[in-house]
Amino acid sequence: MERLNEIKLKNAQIAWRAAQDIEEGSYVNLGIGFPEMIAQYQPEGRDVIYHTENGILGFGGAPTKGQEDWDLINAGKKAVTIKPGSAFFHHADSFAMVRGGHLDLAVLGAYQVAENGDLANWSTGKGGVPAVGGAMDLVHGAKRVAVVTDHITKDGKAKLLNRCTMPLTGVECVTRVYTSLAVIDIKDKQFLLREKLATVSFDEPQTVTGAKLSTGKHVIDLSVPDL
Amino acid sequence: MERLNEIKLKNAQIAWRAAQDIEEGSYVNLGIGFPEMIAQYQPEGRDVIYHTENGILGFGGAPTKGQEDWDLINAGKKAVTIKPGSAFFHHADSFAMVRGGHLDLAVLGAYQVAENGDLANWSTGKGGVPAVGGAMDLVHGAKRVAVVTDHITKDGKAKLLNRCTMPLTGVECVTRVYTSLAVIDIKDKQFLLREKLATVSFDEPQTVTGAKLSTGKHVIDLSVPDL
Amino acid sequence: MDKTVDNLAAAVSLIDDGSTVMIGGFGGSGAPIELIHALIDQRTKELTIVNNNAGNGDVGLAAMIREGMVTKLICSFPRSADPRAFTDLYLANKIELEIVPQGTLAERIRSGGAGIPAFYTPTGFGTEIANGKPVKEFDGKSYVEERWLKADFALIKAELGDPLGNLTFRMAARNFNPLMAMSAHHTIAQVSKVVPVGKINPEQIVTPGIFVQQIVEVLNPAQEEDLNQCKTYYPEVVN
Amino acid sequence: MDKTVDNLAAAVSLIDDGSTVMIGGFGGSGAPIELIHALIDQRTKELTIVNNNAGNGDVGLAAMIREGMVTKLICSFPRSADPRAFTDLYLANKIELEIVPQGTLAERIRSGGAGIPAFYTPTGFGTEIANGKPVKEFDGKSYVEERWLKADFALIKAELGDPLGNLTFRMAARNFNPLMAMSAHHTIAQVSKVVPVGKINPEQIVTPGIFVQQIVEVLNPAQEEDLNQCKTYYPEVVN
Numbered sequence: 028m029e030r031l032n033e034i035k036l037k038n039a040q041i042a043w044r045a046a047q048d049i050e051e052g053s054y055v056n057l058g059i060g061f062p063e064m065i066a067q068y069q070p071e072g073r074d075v076i077y078h079t080e081n082g083i084l085g086f087g088g089a090p091t092k093g094q095e096d097w098d099l100i101n102a103g104k105k106a107v108t109i110k111p112g113s114a115f116f117h118h119a120d121s122f123a124m125v126r127g128g129h130l131d132l133a134v135l136g137a138y139q140v141a142e143n144g145d146l147a148n149w150s151t152g153k154g155g156v157p158a159v160g161g162a163m164d165l166v167h168g169a170k171r172v173a174v175v176t177d178h179i180t181k182d183g184k185a186k187l188l189n190r191c192t193m194p195l196t197g198v199e200c201v202t203r204v205y206t207s208l209a210v211i212d213i214k215d216k217q218f219l220l221r222e223k224l225a226t227v228s229f230d231e232p233q234t235v236t237g238a239k240l241s242t243g244k245h246v247i248d249l250s251v252p253d254l
Numbered sequence: 255m256e257r258l259n260e261i262k263l264k265n266a267q268i269a270w271r272a273a274q275d276i277e278e279g280s281y282v283n284l285g286i287g288f289p290e291m292i293a294q295y296q297p298e299g300r301d302v303i304y305h306t307e308n309g310i311l312g313f314g315g316a317p318t319k320g321q322e323d324w325d326l327i328n329a330g331k332k333a334v335t336i337k338p339g340s341a342f343f344h345h346a347d348s349f350a351m352v353r354g355g356h357l358d359l360a361v362l363g364a365y366q367v368a369e370n371g372d373l374a375n376w377s378t379g380k381g382g383v384p385a386v387g388g389a390m391d392l393v394h395g396a397k398r399v400a401v402v403t404d405h406i407t408k409d410g411k412a413k414l415l416n417r418c419t420m421p422l423t424g425v426e427c428v429t430r431v432y433t434s435l436a437v438i439d440i441k442d443k444q445f446l447l448r449e450k451l452a453t454v455s456f457d458e459p460q461t462v463t464g465a466k467l468s469t470g471k472h473v474i475d476l477s478v479p480d481l
Numbered sequence: 482m483d484k485t486v487d488n489l490a491a492a493v494s495l496i497d498d499g500s501t502v503m504i505g506g507f508g509g510s511g512a513p514i515e516l517i518h519a520l521i522d523q524r525t526k527e528l529t530i531v532n533n534n535a536g537n538g539d540v541g542l543a544a545m546i547r548e549g550m551v552t553k554l555i556c557s558f559p560r561s562a563d564p565r566a567f568t569d570l571y572l573a574n575k576i577e578l579e580i581v582p583q584g585t586l587a588e589r590i591r592s593g594g595a596g597i598p599a600f601y602t603p604t605g606f607g608t609e610i611a612n613g614k615p616v617k618e619f620d621g622k623s624y625v626e627e628r629w630l631k632a633d634f635a636l637i638k639a640e641l642g643d644p645l646g647n648l649t650f651r652m653a654a655r656n657f658n659p660l661m662a663m664s665a666h667h668t669i670a671q672v673s674k675v676v677p678v679g680k681i682n683p684e685q686i687v688t689p690g691i692f693v694q695q696i697v698e699v700l701n702p703a704q705e706e707d708l709n710q711c712k713t714y715y716p717e718v719v720n
Numbered sequence: 721m722d723k724t725v726d727n728l729a730a731a732v733s734l735i736d737d738g739s740t741v742m743i744g745g746f747g748g749s750g751a752p753i754e755l756i757h758a759l760i761d762q763r764t765k766e767l768t769i770v771n772n773n774a775g776n777g778d779v780g781l782a783a784m785i786r787e788g789m790v791t792k793l794i795c796s797f798p799r800s801a802d803p804r805a806f807t808d809l810y811l812a813n814k815i816e817l818e819i820v821p822q823g824t825l826a827e828r829i830r831s832g833g834a835g836i837p838a839f840y841t842p843t844g845f846g847t848e849i850a851n852g853k854p855v856k857e858f859d860g861k862s863y864v865e866e867r868w869l870k871a872d873f874a875l876i877k878a879e880l881g882d883p884l885g886n887l888t889f890r891m892a893a894r895n896f897n898p899l900m901a902m903s904a905h906h907t908i909a910q911v912s913k914v915v916p917v918g919k920i921n922p923e924q925i926v927t928p929g930i931f932v933q934q935i936v937e938v939l940n941p942a943q944e945e946d947l948n949q950c951k952t953y954y955p956e957v958v959n
Contacts, residue, residue: 111679122823338918
């Protein structure tokens with residue numbers, strides 16, 4: 028475990044890896060927080076249009092400090108900018124885009140992901156103030172739902188499980204998970220290891236995964252730059 | 255019957271009478287054809303905003319011949335003009351206005367009206383090509399639904415009936431009927447005679463009405479200008 | 482990303498026999514006449530068409546129906562000044578008709594685009610339109626359950642369009658066009674002018690590009706009403 | 721017809737204790753701070769508030785909650801940079817919370833305005849959000865039935881407004897504002913500028929006046945974010 032903690036990818040590197048899979052011309056929603064980083068690693072020259080729940084298509088990065096316009100924010104309520112060709116719309120139209128299957132991809136964070144694609148990312152179920160935002164709409168709306176997450180929790184527990192124990196965000200919705208150790212697809216209610224760090228063995232990711240991690244012939248190295 | 259046919263109001267006069275009841279500041283939809291005439295008799299100085307299903311609020315009368323813009327038409331596909339303060343919107347928003355109860359009044363034509371407020375105005379039930387348009391939405395959407403109609407059909411049959419025999423447009427939706435002989439309210443599943451032409455007796459309208467026409471103390475003269 | 486297509490024939494070339502095609506417009510206003518004529522040229526068959534009406538005269542949707550390309554029509558009002566094309570086939574039992582109240586038609590199309598498989602409406606309750614549909618009571622009032630309407634393709638008409646597919650509409654030519662853009666799997670927009678990306682004020686975009694797959698410029702588009710006043714017949718009869 | 725009202729106090733004066741009030745905005749963007757503060761001045765009690773969030777810092781909705789005016793909050797995300805006002809009352813069981821997924825919240829509000837008493841959505845199926853709600857299968861997939869949401873009043877923020885109530889919105893400050901205008905029985909809009917009737921291009925009106933009952937001009941409206949950066953506290957504490 029300690030060894031894995033030393034060699035595992037940083038969030039920026041997981042975000043970089045997720046960014047490589049986003050296709051030219053895609054419409055993409057990135058969850059608040061960690062997933063937002065993905066936009067920074069969008070490969071040069073690739074056109075991707077980002078959607079935010081609060082009614083913008085085609086927003087760009089943060090403005091210079093002091094240049095914020097608080098009518099121009101993203102779902103995380105951070106100030107953003109707009110690119111040429113952006114559009115504003117109200118919340119019902121925004122979620123028509125989401126629920127209607129118009130987004131090619133949503134990338135979200137996770138507390139837990141189950142081998143059947145169930146996702147838990149909105150409530151730890153431990154009390155406190157619940158807050159769901161747009162996550163439940165996104166997981167049943169976007170054409171493809173991916174997750175970026177550390178492979179294990181801060182206290183060493185598996186986040187990839189047989190069944191989620193925390194309240195669900197959506198059922199059977201996640202099809203790919205980018206973790207700090209591996210890239211894992213979910214297909215036919217199974218975790219399929221697609222890529223792993225060159226420095227971990229085939230067995231190591233399984234030791235920190237709470238469900239069977241199927242490995243096929245096609246597992247390749249998960250290779251990312253230093254960031 | 256022949257006597258009634260001689261003294262009965264013309265459509266323009268029925269339209270005039272209906273126009274007098276439209277309140278300052280109302281949002282109003284007028285059905286295709288005969289009801290459209292009502293707008294011509296809107297009392298001077300009274301602000302009324304007309305809605306048309308195809309996405310205009312605040313349209314005005316017909317343009318000068320030759321000045322038609324065919325992107326600026328009403329539900330009857332006749333060329334109209336716009337007044338200052340008009341707005342364009344798509345069909346879902348247009349019917350949100352209708353179905354959501356935002357229109358103060360809809361005035362429609364009728365084949366038949368029943369004493370419980372049922373309306374038949376879309377299909378004679380006799381074959382041919384059925385066509386419903388926006389009528390079914392209007393009758394269950396506008397805050398108040400009124401009808402303008404001749405009191406009897408061209409071949410002398412009653413249009414105000416116990417029960418409609420033609421396919422219904424809506425159930426229990428009409429609350430006032432302006433006919434060529436009288437103004438009749440519908441309340442508690444009864445026709446209540448409110449106004450009648452001074453030249454007809456209390457009994458005459460009943461003879462051409464297919465349901466009980468209740469008369470109270472408050473029946474007044476239906477008085478309209480020559481038009 | 483550039484969604485512009487060079488010509489009308491290319492724009493409609495993906496449309497296959499048997500497709501469901503939504504066509505924007507209310508009567509002639511907002512009707513994408515040039516796209517419809519390109520589809521007629523292509524002789525695509527067995528189409529299910531969704532439109533508010535059933536065409537007028539001898540051009541546009543009426544011509545498409547007259548040419549026998551349409552198996553089924555879903556509309557609210559199949560009457561017009563000159564509805565012969567539809568009426569003749571309908572009375573001869575050669576075209577199927579699904580009549581939908583206009584507001585329900587609009588909402589079913591929007592629902593298709595918004596991922597709402599069904600909704601309840603007061604419209605049509607107690608009428609033959611509700612036959613066979615579930616009815617449910619809410620707060621003491623009865624409503625009819627209506628299903629979403631989706632399509633393989635939408636042919637729409639817009640005013641300005643940019644290469645990302647962002648659109649504006651001219652006056653009441655907006656009508657069903659933005660809704661059909663949302664609902665169809667593949668939306669083809671004819672625009673009266675293609676402008677550069679960034680040229681349309683983002684607050685004034687009515688249909689964001691995410692709902693549009695292809696745009697084709699048609700300068701000075703014809704109005705169905707004008708064509709019919711001139712007794713235009715499409716496709717032109719060649720002696 | 722002139723829907724303009726002279727001042728904020730007059731604009732909110734109809735709002736009674738026990739009302740359901742929708743408040744526009746997403747976080748601070750599009751939040752009608754000045755209208756909210758006018759309502760705080762009026763000390764209206766036992767309100768049910770519909771908003772995407774639960775306020776931030778010591779101004780606007782947060783201040784209204786802190787002052788004990790809110791009995792129930794219907795929202796999607798009651799967290800913010802500084803959510804103390806809500807969190808304290810919530811954890812002390814002094815305010816009721818109904819959590820609604822954001823897209824479902826938007827659609828429920830729109831449905832209220834559009835006369836759709838209920839609709840089906842995939843959102844929340846299989847989660848605790850669906851507890852107690854009817855579930856129905858369409859085309860082999862399961863959906864949750866959700867009800868419309870209506871309100872007695874809406875407080876919204878717009879950019880331009882004319883005396884007929886026609887409105888435009890500034891950038892992403894649009895968010896829930898047009899939907900709440902549709903859904904509330906009585907909509908009060910604060911606008912950054914009142915312009916004469918006819919001044920707004922009818923193609924560019926986002927909320928037609930039919931959805932708006934009163935408008936009040938608030939020149940240079942405050943941004944919640946700016947107020948919080950300056951540690952503003954409303955109502956000001958007078959020594």
